[in-house]
Amino acid sequence: MLNKPGRLTPEERSQMEAHPVAGVELLKDVEFPWDILPMVRSHHERWDGAGYPDRISGEAIPLNARILAVADVFDALTTDRPYRPAFGREEALQMMRDDCGRAFDPAVFAAFERVLATLGATALPTAPAEDPARRRLTLVA
Numbered sequence: 001m002l003n004k005p006g007r008l009t010p011e012e013r014s015q016m017e018a019h020p021v022a023g024v025e026l027l028k029d030v031e032f033p034w035d036i037l038p039m040v041r042s043h044h045e046r047w048d049g050a051g052y053p054d055r056i057s058g059e060a061i062p063l064n065a066r067i068l069a070v071a072d073v074f075d076a077l078t079t080d081r082p083y084r085p086a087f088g089r090e091e092a093l094q095m096m097r098d099d100c101g102r103a104f105d106p107a108v109f110a111a112f113e114r115v116l117a118t119l120g121a122t123a124l125p126t127a128p129a130e131d132p133a134r135r136r137l138t139l140v141a
Helices: 010-017 019-027 037-042 063-077 089-099 106-119
Strands: none
Touching: 010 019, 019 037, 037 063, 063 089, 063 106, 089 106
16 A cells, blocks of 8 residues: 555555554564563654544653654655655755654654764765655655
């Protein structure tokens, strides 16, 4: 479904939004060194409460899920998708900055940027050739 060109239908979107709960179900009997289930369930929640599956907000979102959300969106933006080419690092970071405080915990995002700065440019995706036809995406974290 995520490999199809174009937008998801409302039915497909509903099915896609069920994946955090399905992930918890798949992993509930697997032993990990710590409880990862809240992270799996809540990594698509948004700081402003507009996420899924539980529509929780702010510090009610487990910290590890807030961290994973930032990393997950950065990875999604800097990776080629069937419906668009990868964004470069700086473009992706700017898009995320624009959503900071709505999609992301501002403190977690600031820490993420500090970590990226310590890694250096060679450890991160590079900007693809600019495509004037590229459209700006609305983040769905």
